Amino acid sequence: MSAQTGTASIPPPPPEASLLSRARWALSRLRRDPNPVWMRELRQSARLQRTPVILMTVTVAMALLICSIGGVASVTAEPARVGVGVFHTFFTLAFALVTWLGPAVAASTIAGEKNGRTWEALALTGLPPAQIARGKFLAAYTYIALYLVMLAPVGALPFLFGGVTATEVILAFLCCFVLAALAVAFGLALSSKFQSSAAAIIVTLLITLITSLLLYFGFGVALSFPVHEQWPAVPGGPPVWLPTAWVRADLGLRYLAFLVVLPAVGVLVPAWLFYEVTIANLAGPSDDRSTRLRVWTIISALALAGACAVVQLTTRELEWALAQICFLFTFFAFVIFMVAGEPLGPSRRVRIAWERTGRSRAVRALGPGVVPATTWVLALLLVTFTSCIGVGLLSVKPGTERDVLVLFAGQLLAFLVFLCGLSAFFRARAEGATTPRVLLLVTMLTTGIGP
Amino acid sequence: MSQDLDQAPAIRVRHLSHRYGAREVLRDVSFDVGHGEIFGFIGPNGAGKTTTIRVMATLLEPSTGRVEIDGLDVTIDPEKVRRAIGYMPDHAGVYERITVREFLEFFADAYQVPDPNVVEVVLELTDLKKLDGRLVAEMSKGMKQRLQVARILLHDPKVLILDEPASDLDPRARIELRDLLLELRDLGKTIFLSSHILTELSDVCTSIGILERGQLVIAGPIAAIGEELARRGRSDAAAAMAASGAAEAGPGTTRGPELTPGGAAIPAAAQRRLKLRVLGDSRLVVPLLAGGVGVHRVEPAPGGLLTVDYSGDERFVADVVRHLVSQGVGVVGVEPERNELERIFLEVTRGELQ
Numbered sequence: 001m002s003a004q005t006g007t008a009s010i011p012p013p014p015p016e017a018s019l020l021s022r023a024r025w026a027l028s029r030l031r032r033d034p035n036p037v038w039m040r041e042l043r044q045s046a047r048l049q050r051t052p053v054i055l056m057t058v059t060v061a062m063a064l065l066i067c068s069i070g071g072v073a074s075v076t077a078e079p080a081r082v083g084v085g086v087f088h089t090f091f092t093l094a095f096a097l098v099t100w101l102g103p104a105v106a107a108s109t110i111a112g113e114k115n116g117r118t119w120e121a122l123a124l125t126g127l128p129p130a131q132i133a134r135g136k137f138l139a140a141y142t143y144i145a146l147y148l149v150m151l152a153p154v155g156a157l158p159f160l161f162g163g164v165t166a167t168e169v170i171l172a173f174l175c176c177f178v179l180a181a182l183a184v185a186f187g188l189a190l191s192s193k194f195q196s197s198a199a200a201i202i203v204t205l206l207i208t209l210i211t212s213l214l215l216y217f218g219f220g221v222a223l224s225f226p227v228h229e230q231w232p233a234v235p236g237g238p239p240v241w242l243p244t245a246w247v248r249a250d251l252g253l254r255y256l257a258f259l260v261v262l263p264a265v266g267v268l269v270p271a272w273l274f275y276e277v278t279i280a281n282l283a284g285p286s287d288d289r290s291t292r293l294r295v296w297t298i299i300s301a302l303a304l305a306g307a308c309a310v311v312q313l314t315t316r317e318l319e320w321a322l323a324q325i326c327f328l329f330t331f332f333a334f335v336i337f338m339v340a341g342e343p344l345g346p347s348r349r350v351r352i353a354w355e356r357t358g359r360s361r362a363v364r365a366l367g368p369g370v371v372p373a374t375t376w377v378l379a380l381l382l383v384t385f386t387s388c389i390g391v392g393l394l395s396v397k398p399g400t401e402r403d404v405l406v407l408f409a410g411q412l413l414a415f416l417v418f419l420c421g422l423s424a425f426f427r428a429r430a431e432g433a434t435t436p437r438v439l440l441l442v443t444m445l446t447t448g449i450g451p
Numbered sequence: 452m453s454q455d456l457d458q459a460p461a462i463r464v465r466h467l468s469h470r471y472g473a474r475e476v477l478r479d480v481s482f483d484v485g486h487g488e489i490f491g492f493i494g495p496n497g498a499g500k501t502t503t504i505r506v507m508a509t510l511l512e513p514s515t516g517r518v519e520i521d522g523l524d525v526t527i528d529p530e531k532v533r534r535a536i537g538y539m540p541d542h543a544g545v546y547e548r549i550t551v552r553e554f555l556e557f558f559a560d561a562y563q564v565p566d567p568n569v570v571e572v573v574l575e576l577t578d579l580k581k582l583d584g585r586l587v588a589e590m591s592k593g594m595k596q597r598l599q600v601a602r603i604l605l606h607d608p609k610v611l612i613l614d615e616p617a618s619d620l621d622p623r624a625r626i627e628l629r630d631l632l633l634e635l636r637d638l639g640k641t642i643f644l645s646s647h648i649l650t651e652l653s654d655v656c657t658s659i660g661i662l663e664r665g666q667l668v669i670a671g672p673i674a675a676i677g678e679e680l681a682r683r684g685r686s687d688a689a690a691a692m693a694a695s696g697a698a699e700a701g702p703g704t705t706r707g708p709e710l711t712p713g714g715a716a717i718p719a720a721a722q723r724r725l726k727l728r729v730l731g732d733s734r735l736v737v738p739l740l741a742g743g744v745g746v747h748r749v750e751p752a753p754g755g756l757l758t759v760d761y762s763g764d765e766r767f768v769a770d771v772v773r774h775l776v777s778q779g780v781g782v783v784g785v786e787p788e789r790n791e792l793e794r795i796f797l798e799v800t801r802g803e804l805q
Binding site for chain 1: 511530
């Protein structure tokens with residue numbers, strides 16, 4: 001039953017119920033018994049008088065800007081070119097809005113609970129950290145989505161000029177919604193670590209500002225040129241190329257690899273990570289914060305290795321194989337950095353919970369502890385690098401290219417194994433997670449600059 | 452098994468110790484709180500009260516030791532313990548931009564309370580019904596504290612844990628909170644209350660525990676602790692007198708206990724102060740008391756006031772009054788300078804920096 005919505009709860013279906021009836025029950029529960037944190041946040045937001053004013057101001061400003069650009073440009077340029085220009089301007093601004101506003105809004109939510117000293121009361125209600133995280137996510141996402149919905153009529157203006165299709169505009173909006181979800185999840189993950197909302201917002205904005213600019217110029221502007229080479233129908237230079245590529249690129253293995261598999265992995269892996277980090281940070285220090293993150297590590301590593309294999313088999317070029325090795329190296333360097341903050345072993349609470357629920361040794365191996373964590377990372381390193389090298393050897397030219405690949409991948413693998421051991425060594429000798437992480441970061445930066 | 456659970460105290464703490472890094476904040480703390488009691492947890496700032504409470508509230512796993520709430524171990528069964536307790540942290544915050552009713556509805560949902568009328572019941576119980584449509588931001592501190600109490604009652608917990616509940620409240624709000632706690636005790640709740648304001652606790656508590664420098668100095672019912680301290684004092688005084696008498700009279704001589712003006716044995720060694728108000732000039736009363744057994748000093752003051760420094764317990768006070776009345780003095784007021792809890796606190800703690 002939801003006191004906030006005033007609706008009675010529907011009893012869950014019996015265990016032998018069909019999948020369809022279970023899905024129906026889940027849907028009706030979503031409608032009648034929504035996430036309590038989300039409901040409360042919505043009630044609070046509804047009383048914030050400045051929200052409609054800000055929304056209206058942003059929408060009017062955006063409409064005026066786009067109309068002005070369109071009006072001025074259409075004097076000298078043909079309408080189709082104006083339409084493309086307006087399309088990229090609008091979605092660049094929308095990108096900035098979701099990537100800056102999303103994390104900033106999300107950053108103040110969980111840290112705000114701790115700052116406002118309401119967190120302990122909320123945590124002791126028995127709501128699982130995952131449900132709190134989802135409620136906070138939905139609240140912040142609703143707020144950002146409201147901006148996007150308000151801007152939708154302005155976003156449709158380029159379509160009137162021509163040069164872009166309605167599908168491209170819709171897909172670009174879809175990208176904005178996905179990016180907004182990612183940005184909000186990122187803000188929440190950071191927010192869950194901070195005690196002060198001011199500190200959370202400042203740090204989040206600093207990181208977001210740098211990351212969004214890198215994303216915009218790296219994945220937007222820079223990547224549009226190789227995409228143009230690959231698919232000439234997609235213009236090179238304009239940053240919002242993905243929706244255009246989805247519409248105009250030729251279907252094939254490369255389309256599947258670069259426009260479906262890579263974007264999907266690129267969104268799902270970090271989004272899942274942010275979700276798990278938020279849950280882990282919301283759980284108590286004696287709770288099991290490791291198992292879910294370990295599952296993320298294993299599945300993400302295997303998914304990335306799979307994506308790399310798909311791309312390599314599609315391109316069959318040494319440069320791509322080396323790029324994938326570099327990408328895996330970055331991923332594992334981050335994973336090792338995470339493992340440096342692992343608890344030394346499971347707490348008494350976790351051990352008793354395992355015994356009560358009769359967890360198998362395999363499941364326990366996913367739990368807290370420096371030794372299992374390091375072992376998992378080492379095993380994943382070997383599996384993913386071996387598969388990447390194997391696929392690379394099969395696809396690149398024999399001779400020098402193969403030697404280069406093996407030497408390059410071997411060197412990076414050896415360094416990661418060293419980092420892994422060093423991280424475990426630091427962690428085993430430190431009281432908390434901060435010192436080993438700082439030492440590891442210093443080591444990585446020093447070795448990165450040195451050679 | 453169920454019999455064991457029935458017999459288990461509401462709160463059982465055994466050999467509880469906790470460290471923050473190298474700093475040991477709790478050392479071997481053990482005590483019990485019975486069902487239906489109001490237990491006052493007293494100690495100076497930094498003594499370890501909040502750490503103990505956070506362990507009890509499942510927010511902190513102890514370094515060593517065991518804490519049980521209603522027979523449930525806080526380390527092993529944190530979820531069940533959370534259902535059994537209502538915890539109000541020190542300086543707890545509230546959501547400002549929602550109404551009182553919405554605030555309670557949210558927590559009713561968060562606690563997954565199945566009863567649709569629970570918010571109404573709690574609003575009635577805590578006397579917040581007339582404010583249910585008011586924004587939380589517009590409430591006074593006292594009302595916000597009352598709202599916090601309402602929040603922790605929503606899931607009908609057996610044990611209420613309140614950390615410094617009256618620290619920021621004005622006198623009226625404190626009195627109202629005290630009355631509410633007494634009402635809750637009458638409803639069968641066990642209340643664990645931490646504070647360093649002794650007068651706040653002395654009015655409501657049935658038992659106390661005093662914590663100093665991470666160690667429990669004493670715990671139990673207030674009356675029993677008072678008697679125990681008096682007994683200890685008497686035996687100390689008797690031992691001291693026996694030693695001094697032996698020194699004066701030589702080996703083999705013993706001396707009986709000294710008597711008060713009324714004939715009672717000299718009680719505690721600790722010095723106390725009593726304020727008396729008599730009819731007429733208080734200076735005339737001074738010779739009747741000065742030099743009496745157990746009387747250290749008698750100080751007259753204008754308005755018929757007398758301050759008497761003495762060693763002894765409540766029987767001494769009764770003897771003094773009886774003696775003055777028998778001498779024809781009109782005694783119109785008797786006021787111990789400190790209440791029992793303050794006296795106990797001062798006697799058992801050393802007052803060192805925490």
